Amino acid sequence: MAQVNVHDAKTHLSKLIERAAQGEEIVIARAGRPVARLTPIETKPQERRFGAMKGRAVVDERFFEPLPEEELAAWERS
Numbered sequence: 244m245a246q247v248n249v250h251d252a253k254t255h256l257s258k259l260i261e262r263a264a265q266g267e268e269i270v271i272a273r274a275g276r277p278v279a280r281l282t283p284i285e286t287k288p289q290e291r292r293f294g295a296m297k298g299r300a301v302v303d304e305r306f307f308e309p310l311p312e313e314e315l316a317a318w319e320r321s
Contacts, residue, residue, distance in 0.1 A: 245276065246270040 245267065252259060259269050259281055271283040271309045310318070 244268045244270060247274075249273050249278075252281075261300050 245262075245268060247255070247259065249271060252269075263269055263281045263283050266283055268283075270277045271279040271281065309315075
């Protein structure tokens with residue numbers, strides 16, 4: 244755990260944030276006394292919920308129709 248004074252924290256805030264994002268804990272001190280702690284926020288990936296899109300997307304008969312020639316050609320060029 245690193246400790247920096249307020250002046251250094253203001254001067255190098257972006258670097259300190261990057262260090263915290265990498266997992267380091269940084270204490271910010273005023274007159275040698277710790278007053279704040281910069282720590283990483285642990286985020287867990289949002290879990291997928293089965294059926295979350297139910298009723299939000301509709302596939303009608305046009306989905307199954309052949310693509311127009313110009314659009315089909317555009318897909319084949321890529």
